[in-house]
Amino acid sequence: KLRHLGIKAILFDLDDTLIYTGEIFTRCMEEFVDVVSESLHIDRPTLKNRLQQLDYEGYRKMGVSPHRWPVVLSTLSQELGDNGVVMDNLDIIMKIYNEEPRLRAGAKPLLNGLRDSGFKLGLVTHANTDWTERKLNQTGLLNSFDIVNIANENGPKSIEHWQRGIELLAVQNHQCLVVGDNLKGDIIPSVTLGTKALWMPSPWSVYREGEVPEGVIQMNELSDFWEAVGKLQ
Numbered sequence: 001k002l003r004h005l006g007i008k009a010i011l012f013d014l015d016d017t018l019i020y021t022g023e024i025f026t027r028c029m030e031e032f033v034d035v036v037s038e039s040l041h042i043d044r045p046t047l048k049n050r051l052q053q054l055d056y057e058g059y060r061k062m063g064v065s066p067h068r069w070p071v072v073l074s075t076l077s078q079e080l081g082d083n084g085v086v087m088d089n090l091d092i093i094m095k096i097y098n099e100e101p102r103l104r105a106g107a108k109p110l111l112n113g114l115r116d117s118g119f120k121l122g123l124v125t126h127a128n129t130d131w132t133e134r135k136l137n138q139t140g141l142l143n144s145f146d147i148v149n150i151a152n153e154n155g156p157k158s159i160e161h162w163q164r165g166i167e168l169l170a171v172q173n174h175q176c177l178v179v180g181d182n183l184k185g186d187i188i189p190s191v192t193l194g195t196k197a198l199w200m201p202s203p204w205s206v207y208r209e210g211e212v213p214e215g216v217i218q219m220n221e222l223s224d225f226w227e228a229v230g231k232l233q
Contacts, residue, residue: 001229001230002119002177005177005196006174006175007119007175007176007177007196008119008176009121009122009166009169009176009177010114010119010120010121010122010177010178011124011162011165011166011169011176011177011178011190011195012121012122012123012124012145012178012180013123013124013125013126013178013179013180013181013185014123014125014127014135015125015126015127015135016181016200016202016207017104017179017180017181017200017222018104018107018139018222019101019102019103019104019107019135019139019141020101020102020104022202022204023102024099025096025204026203028092028093028095028096028099029048029052029055029093030048032051032089032092032093033047033048033051035089035092036085036086039085040080040082040085042080050076050079051076054075054076055068055072056206057072058071058072059206062154063126063152063153063154063155063156064126064127064128064153065128065153065154066094066096066097066128066131066153070087070090073086073087073090073093097128097131097134098134100138100139101135101138103141104221104222104223105221105222106222106225107139107141107222108140108141108144110222111141111144112144115144120146120169120170120171121144121145121146122145122146122147122148122149122165122166122168122169123145123147123148123149124149124151124157124161124162124165124178124180125148125149125150125151126150126151126153126156126157126161126182126185127150127153128153129150129153132148132150146169147165147169149161149164149165149168157185157186157189159190159192159193162178162186162189162190162193162195166193166195173193173195174195176190176195176196177195177196177197177198177232178190178191178195178196178197179197179198179200179225180197180198180199180200181199181200181201181202181207182202182207183199183201183202183207183208183210184209184210185207186199187199187212187216188210188213191213191215191216192213196232197213197215197217198216198217198219198225198229198232199212199216199217199218199219200218200219200220200222201218201220215233217229217231
């Protein structure tokens with residue numbers, strides 16, 4: 001079916017597309033809330049909600065840079081008047097960038113099968129460069145791609161990053177299939193460029209904002225890849 005559609009290359013997003021990243025954020029943020037709410041004797045749901053709001057604001061201003069967290073927690077600390085308790089637990093949040101992520105089921109066989117079948121494979125990811133390299137090493141995906149294009153952590157992931165990925169693979173836009181979880185950062189830009197796209201909705205609501213373009217096929221798991229490909233027009 002891919003050959004029938006004229007597809008010669010597949011570009012993947014990394015976080016929450018090939019690996020589980022959102023669950024690491026959730027786990028570390030939950031641990032932080034547990035420790036701080038108990039230490040300060042404050043309402044846990046209220047603290048959790050405020051942390052999520054500040055994280056969202058930090059993302060809007062500083063992208064996905066890990067450096068947003070000291071800013072986020074500094075604001076939270078000032079609001080709580082906590083005598084340093086919040087900042088003392090920054091290390092709990094920063095564990096996000098060291099924990100080994102889980103591979104999504106079927107990721108390696110899918111990538112290996114596509115490469116063995118002659119398709120070019122690329123990765124367009126939005127993250128800290130060191131963290132990206134660490135995740136690829138931890139999961140054994142480092143050598144799975146012909147090219148890796150990392151979108152600058154301090155700004156949004158945009159159409160330019162996907163265009164660059166296509167150019168690095170040396171194919172035409174219409175010869176490329178994009179697979180990602182971020183509607184505004186992955187799917188809408190790539191479809192605008194003329195690619196086919198498969199959308200696996202992110203666990204983070206921010207990445208599900210927007211209108212799904214016509215022709216995009218939605219799938220719930222990476223294991224649904226071939227069923228979704230069968231629906232492409």
